[in-house]
Amino acid sequence: MVVLPVRFERSPRLHPMLSEEPYPVGSRVVVQGKRGPEIATVRGAGEAPERNGRYGAVLRAATPEDLNTWEDLHARAEDLKWLLRARARERRLAVKLVAVEFTLDESLVTISYSADERIELGSLISELRGHTRARVNFAAIGPREQAQMIGTLGACGRENCSSTHLQDFAPVSIRMARDQQLPLNPEKLSGPCGRLLCCLQYEHAQYLELLRDLPRKNARVCHESTGACGKVTKLHPLAGTVDIQTDEGVLFGLPASELRRLQESPAPKAPSAKTPPTRNAAGDEGRVVDGT
Template sequence: MMTEQSYGVGQKVVVQGKRGPEVATVRGEAAPMPAGGRYGMILQEASADDLNRWAELGREAEDLKWLLRARARTRGLPVKIVAAEYTLDASLLTVSYSAEERIELSALIQDLRGHTRARVNFAAVGPREQAMMVGALGACGRENCSSHHLQEFAPVSIRMARDQQLPLNPEKLSGPCGRLLCCLQFEHTQYLDLLQDIPRKNAKVCVEGSGACGKVVKLHPLQGTVDVYTDQGLLTEVPASELRPQKDGGKPDGNKEGQGERPRK
């Protein structure tokens, strides 16, 4: 958001949304606006009239959402009506829906003709967008990021979980939407930096001083240590700075830079 006036966290404002003017709540400090972009720009502080009108439009849109759900059920349409939202000027009603297959929506559009003068737009949404609209609590006990502050969904991969040494348990790595947690990508760059100075898993290493050698079985990026299973059958946690790659024959290689494969950024 970009504006010359300062707005406090929690303050109600009118912003330029993707579809038109909307009432929004300030969540944090203003971020730089992309060149030529207007989406998210604060237009003005929301007045009492703006808030009353936004609340009235919200109630009307909620009634239309339930109307569409009932009509879809009556017509046997395999569609889930997720949300219905007006712009502040009431010129556009956006109906968000999800369906496993392509369906004909013309009948539902006709059902709305006698209930609103606004232009109607049906928009298909995925699981992440549904969680953003409906709202939910994350595993951390706080409101999920998508409905709190995220403006766009960045790609999230299982590699991010591996780099953070997290157990690959789908139940623990999935958010309320059933997809990989958005927060996995928040600290990914930091983990990549930490892993630069740590031997890769299964690397053959030797400990300086003791001369004990073995295989790296677990990484602790935040602590800067690894678990080494020694050739003597002992499991020990060792600072990465005290490790050297193992030469053929079981002796440490003095070249520290060969500690192992580095993760790709």
């Protein structure tokens, strides 16, 4: 028994499947997944299974009859998707139907949709009864999953990462853009899904390493050779330089290795035990609140 990584059609994520034989890469196989039997593509060499691993199963190599059935189900699913979209517009349902997918035995049909708020979709089930006897499963997906299933082009001109190679959606924050000294323009930092670009995480760890050797923004520094002193206005982590503005308003671009950081004024001492604790506007005792 070996474990084969397989990929389904609408996602680049690899799923480990237990198989009795090592099918070659690129083979189409019938697998038993969570939803039922489906067609998948082998995307890697077989490995030994782990003792406590949880796997699906490769049932067999896909036959020509399996592939023909799969293509027919895809065509029917596409027709049903447009039918349901029309019915949703007639009922004025604020929902976007992204995909309709059958299992190979047509025992289950999964309808992936996105909506800004909770919505009742039971009225659409009756529209399906005249076209299939499969059980109906509505699956709500987010903007990133929607872009993954549909496939879009990113700002780089290539297909979006979520449709090509990303295995999981790692958390992305605006702090990553700040650390990389990127302009905080939502249009440039957002992907086709409307969320922050997944690629902001790729080089973030390297930027953190580079920033350790640079003074912080707004810190006061002096140039060792010329003696010019000023405030750091901009960082250039890749070049290892910073821009400083002197008290006279002159701007300099200098290597960070040639700068000497000035001692900052000591922080105020904490109140003694006899001093009554201060309260902020919310009445919280002894708590520092950002922006207050």
